[in-house]
Amino acid sequence: MVKLDFDFIPSDLTLDHSFVILLGGYVVYLLVNVLYQLYFSPLSKIPGPWYTAVSRIWLTCHTFAGRRIFAVHNLHQKYGPVVRISPTEIAISDIEAVKQIHSQQDPYRKSDWYSGLTGDLNAVFGLVHNDTHKARRRAWGTAWSHTNMTAMEPVIRKHVYTCVEKIKREIEGGRRVDLLAWMQFMTTDIISEISYGRDMGMLAKEMVNPLVQDLLAITVVGGIRAEFPSLQTVQKILSYIPHPTIQWFVNCDHRLESHGDKALSDLRREVQDCKDKSGNPRASLFTKLLDDVDNPSAKHKMTMEEIRHEAINNMIVGSDTVTVTGTYMLWAIYRHNEVREKLERELKDAGVAGGEITDEKCQNLVYLTAVIKEALRLYSAAPMGLPRVVPDGGRLLAGYFFPQGVNVTSQAYTLHRNPKIFEDPYAFKPERWLSPTKVMENYMMPWGGQTRSCLGQHLAMMELRLLAVVMLTLCPNAGLARTCTDESMEFENYFIIKPRSHRCDLERVDK
Numbered sequence: 001m002v003k004l005d006f007d008f009i010p011s012d013l014t015l016d017h018s019f020v021i022l023l024g025g026y027v028v029y030l031l032v033n034v035l036y037q038l039y040f041s042p043l044s045k046i047p048g049p050w051y052t053a054v055s056r057i058w059l060t061c062h063t064f065a066g067r068r069i070f071a072v073h074n075l076h077q078k079y080g081p082v083v084r085i086s087p088t089e090i091a092i093s094d095i096e097a098v099k100q101i102h103s104q105q106d107p108y109r110k111s112d113w114y115s116g117l118t119g120d121l122n123a124v125f126g127l128v129h130n131d132t133h134k135a136r137r138r139a140w141g142t143a144w145s146h147t148n149m150t151a152m153e154p155v156i157r158k159h160v161y162t163c164v165e166k167i168k169r170e171i172e173g174g175r176r177v178d179l180l181a182w183m184q185f186m187t188t189d190i191i192s193e194i195s196y197g198r199d200m201g202m203l204a205k206e207m208v209n210p211l212v213q214d215l216l217a218i219t220v221v222g223g224i225r226a227e228f229p230s231l232q233t234v235q236k237i238l239s240y241i242p243h244p245t246i247q248w249f250v251n252c253d254h255r256l257e258s259h260g261d262k263a264l265s266d267l268r269r270e271v272q273d274c275k276d277k278s279g280n281p282r283a284s285l286f287t288k289l290l291d292d293v294d295n296p297s298a299k300h301k302m303t304m305e306e307i308r309h310e311a312i313n314n315m316i317v318g319s320d321t322v323t324v325t326g327t328y329m330l331w332a333i334y335r336h337n338e339v340r341e342k343l344e345r346e347l348k349d350a351g352v353a354g355g356e357i358t359d360e361k362c363q364n365l366v367y368l369t370a371v372i373k374e375a376l377r378l379y380s381a382a383p384m385g386l387p388r389v390v391p392d393g394g395r396l397l398a399g400y401f402f403p404q405g406v407n408v409t410s411q412a413y414t415l416h417r418n419p420k421i422f423e424d425p426y427a428f429k430p431e432r433w434l435s436p437t438k439v440m441e442n443y444m445m446p447w448g449g450q451t452r453s454c455l456g457q458h459l460a461m462m463e464l465r466l467l468a469v470v471m472l473t474l475c476p477n478a479g480l481a482r483t484c485t486d487e488s489m490e491f492e493n494y495f496i497i498k499p500r501s502h503r504c505d506l507e508r509v510d511k
């Protein structure tokens with residue numbers, strides 16, 4: 001047996017001495033780490049300031065302040081298309097490299113940052129392994145296709161109309177309305193009805209229900225967990241503290257799960273029992289998936305547990321996103337009189353306003369399409385970097401070699417504001433999309449990268465089209481309230497963006 005000899009430790013060593021020795025050791029460790037990161041790490045040649053190379057503090061502070069997209073954008077402007085934003089993370093805005101990272105042929109997997117963001121939720125958005133993700137997308141099949149969304153259009157249209165009619169009632173009554181809140185009611189009712197076959201009654205009750213508060217809480221909790229993965233353990237410890245506010249935050253995941261469970265079991269019963277007059281089950285994204293659970297001949301399918309996770313995930317990613325982009329789109333239209341007038345003229349010339357407005361009538365409107373595209377360029381809901389991991393063997397990207405395991409991330413915010421591609425990049429100019437170049441199209445990434453691109457984009461586009469047209473047609477006197485300023489609409493960025501004031505006020509403005 002080896003005998004441990006501690007004779008080298010002086011017997012008169014006091015607690016004070018031990019502390020000094022420990023502190024000294026830690027300082028030496030920090031110094032060695034700083035020297036390693038600056039001069040010897042394989043990433044030391046990547047441009048960037050010294051403080052991002054040696055510590056994550058800079059990135060974490062900007063992330064918590066809700067200013068990450070701006071901070072990273074500023075570094076790109078100073079250091080170019082490849083910049084080190086933390087000791088282990090590189091931001092890239094070189095378009096060839098971005099396409100390589102998200103290509104179908106050699107997909108870089110999502111980083112573990114997503115596991116923190118989504119916690120125990122095991123749904124398509126947060127799956128980090130490529131094979132698991134591929135199988136899940138296959139199982140979704142054509143549920144999110146344009147054709148399937150067209151079949152759901154009457155449900156979507158019904159909610160858009162209800163929302164706009166209620167906004168009109170308030171505005172005509174001389175009251176100020178918060179567009180952001182109404183968008184939240186509308187998008188939550190839509191995603192709920194097309195997922196579970198039943199809306200949340202938010203537009204009917206005209207108030208935020210506890211589920212929406214949980215959805216908002218989960219984005220905060222998820223954001224903190226993504227930045228500090230070790231906090232997952234802290235969250236477990238906190239769950240034993242019987243303080244009501246702590247309990248409310250800590251348990252938001254569980255409340256969402258139990259809501260999803262109840263809604264799904266209701267839906268399953270309906271799929272089995274309730275049919276419409278022609279004997280077909282009520283249309284929902286999950287009808288086929290639920291039908292396939294016990295069908296041995298269905299090749300690509302999900303387990304009941306996987307369906308449960310997807311159902312909850314839909315509520316999280318399918319409401320806030322359209323809320324934000326829809327709000328900014330209308331804000332931009334109201335802010336630019338010439339855009340509003342051109343759009344109104346197009347609707348009049350196309351005769352869209354006569355009779356009920358359907359998505360079919362809106363789909364081919366050229367100027368409307370350009371307005372939405374410009375809104376997606378400047379106000380896509382998730383414009384921050386989407387972290388990916390360099391695959392085994394490492395890869396050459398934008399002239400630099402990246403070892404395997406390094407996190408690379410590219411933000412649409414910067415790609416969409418490249419002045420070499422988009423003239424006057426900060427200005428809202430839908431005209432640029434009337435005859436776009438191939439390069440402009442190539443730089444657009446509002447729905448994320450190829451392999452993990454947004455499943456809900458057909459739904460989102462339909463909501464945005466209907467929203468713009470129904471709002472301009474039914475509520476012609478709406479405009480921005482004086483309280484809605486450029487400052488109040490500045491972005492706050494926690495994975496998705498939001499107006500800093502958390503509202504966007506409209507009121508009656510007679511033209």
Ligand code: HEM
Nearest residue numbers: 125314318321322325381382386447448452454455456460
């Ligand atoms: C204007 C509205 C929307 C925008 C701008 C948007 C944007 C995005 C972006 C950028 C991603 C990629 C995220 C990443 O790589 O980490 C994404 C993924 C996703 N989005 Fe959306 N989204 C919108 C609406 C929706 C809606 C309405 C749904 C419906 C539930 C949805 C469902 C999803 C899903 C499931 C994914 C994950 C896809 C995968 O990983 O395979 N999104 N979205």
